[in-house]
Amino acid sequence: MKSYDVIVIGFGKAGKTLAGKLAKSGKKVALIEKDAFMYGGTCINVGCIPSKRLITDAALSPDASFEEKAAYFKKSIEGKRQLTAALNQANYNKVAQAGAEIIDGVASFVDAKTINVKTADGDLTLTAEQFLINTGSTPVIPNIEGVRDPATGELQAGNKLYTSQTLMDLDELPERLTIVGGGYIGLEFASMFAEFGSKVTIIQDSDVFLPREDEDIVEVIREVISAKGVEVITGAAISAIKDGVVTYTADGATKELAGDAVLIATGRRPNTDELQAEKAGIKMTNRGAVETDEHLRTSVPNIWAAGDVVGKLQFTYISLDDYRIVLDDMMGNRQRTTENRGAFAYSVFIEPPFSRVGLNEKEAKAQGLEYRVLKMPANAIPKAKVLRETEGVLIALVAPNGKILGAQLFCAESHEMINMIKLAMDHDLGYEVLRDFIYNHPTMSESLNDLFAL
Template sequence: MKRFDNIVIGFGKGGKTLAAKLSKEGQSVALLERSDRMFGGTCINVACIPTKSLENSARLSDDMGGGFDARAERYREAVERKRELTASLRQKNYAKMEAAGVAVLVGAASFTGAHTVRLDLPDGQSEELYGERIFINTGARPFIPPIDGLLDSRYSYTSEQMMELDELPKRLMILGGGYIGMEFASIFCNFGSKVTVVQDGDAFLPREDTEIAEAVLESLEKRGVRVLRGTKTKSVRDAGGHADILLDTPAGEERLEAEAILIATGRRPELSGLYPEAAGIELTERGAVKVDEHLRTSVPHIFAMGDVAGGLQFTYISLDDSRIVASAVLGDGARTTENRGAVPYSVFLDPPFSRVGLSEAEAVKQGYTVKIARLPVAAIPKSQVLRKPDGLLKAVVDAETGHILGAHLFCVESYEMINQIKLAMDADLPYTVLRDAIYTHPTMSEAFNDLFAALA
């Protein structure tokens, strides 16, 4: 049996960052990954990086215009560029671990005890590993709803599979109206697919501010995306080069044809084959690993990071989780999930939507007296320069203290702007600091001058 000070299960952002840090401290570390095509984790292989690569290519393709055939050719080129990018990043991630002295082992891991893990190797052999501490960073997997014929259809794809399509579908149905579905709707719409989004719920982006959600919906529909709300997918059947989909809409039954169906109905913690119960690890009701504020599981020497721990599914949360765990095992434990502040996020539509903190409704519900700042994106000179005038900026401010409670930015380059808001919130700065700052011109950030000036 091979013995290590630390075993990290999963080559994701949190796992690889922690592994390198522990190795730098002189501790032995084994980093286990099920597939050599997942070195670096979900983000660089099947999520953030490849989707943003495709999003960038799709936006450029839309600017170039042309018919479906021309766009389809640009789509094929974009997929190949995406593959080259992810392959390069996989190799770089492996090289970094090797240089850090981390032992990268490929195989399927499963707990056999509180300190022991069996690793089933690609050649059919297996070996037992012992770890003084064990860290779980296995991510999440797509959730497949039990719809008649969906799994049997050759035209059904998860988001991971969708990015490997060699041919651009003329018609794409997206099952699910969440963030993943919206990003793919924007990408494939820009490439030239006819996109229909089908969601069970009546509210579009129900977790978001109503005004912003309406602005996003209007923008997507203007670009040709059809969104069917309050609609259930009853069945899927393959029929001569396409899928035949039966829908139950508020107006009655409807049949939809598509060359591809994207299943974007959420992701669940990935624990298949890991057998956490063999180590005495407790799970939550939703199937995530149960952790405390230090990300420690019910077994004191076992920790969980990233999506598998049931928190927000962002790679930078996994990164911050690694800091929290490092604080617990190498430091004083001062860093926790309770003190990392508001978490920003971006949805890479065209234009992108970014948010941090509370919505207006959430702030009022929590008892704040609020002031609301709004600015149409068309009023920002840089948006006109970029020919991206769609969107709305909205900020929620505590009327008593002047501190920013939340911001919602639906505009070009919002994914950069939102970090300024996050910094101001973490530093407890009043909105006037952003209002009165001097910005370069023309930039999107200078919109904060006008946005917050509306509160004077």
């Protein structure tokens, strides 16, 4: 039996950063990872980095025949594989060089200070004073006929079905791609594959497309993706998927939609099935996530959880901030919490990207807040004309006292611009600061001069 000061379960952003930091400080640290292809976590291997690499390539896809586009797609996939392999190894090296011991295996709790690790060479029993659970999330596989294998709960084999991970490992570009689920992941893949040259159809059971967003911004997004050839079918009750054919009922009629590949993009759930958390006394939510407080402590004082596994915001930059909160709770003054990390910004990497921070109108109205709406089209921005990317709209909500309540930017480079608005909101600055700021020219950011002058 080996003993450690800290054991981190999972090689995600929070886990690898904490393991490296504590090991450098002199702590005896072990990091357990069950899949060698996941060193570094979801983001660099099967999430943000490979998908954004492919999205970037897709935007440069040649205006050519489908065969030529397919050849370009194949080269893009190979480039993606090389990138993720390099990052995977670099992340392993960084943690190992910091002094943490990396153990390949599946960890499960025996009690609050002991875990069992199933490795290729047999089981290990390890103890530690403190633990961090950072096991991430996995795609939800819906219980639709032909989709879920009843024995394993995974996707049925040989049925043209893919998750976001496996779709990014295709060697052949599907001529027709059906995406089940109209959330942000599905939307990104729809935009990407349409740019590569696939005929893309999004099909979802909800009657409302992108229900979290305001109707006016959704209308513009839908117009833009429709112009790229993406069809959206809402209010569809899917009964079965077989050999790429989706059978569904809509408007009282049963219909079929044929495709060469079907992406199942119906959300992600926390990876907790193998943890046996109950043996450590860890409370779980009814969705299978690890329950945590504002310091990311679980119900067991010496065990923390971070990242997707807590079932809240599933973004790598949130996981990084989770690391800061956990480190502060372990070794600092316990001032950082999930309650004081400021406004939350996110981007959906369609073309152009959609980015948002703070409240939209729907949420501001629900809270009974007073506000005024500032709105301008992206084609009014000089840099947008330079980039030849004039699609989209910029919207901001400002309170009577001048504070920014939120912003929605659907335009080129919005993923960079949104951070400036978040910074202003986090530091309680009035909109006038962004209105009167001297931006370099020509840039997309200088559009904030005009947006906040309205």
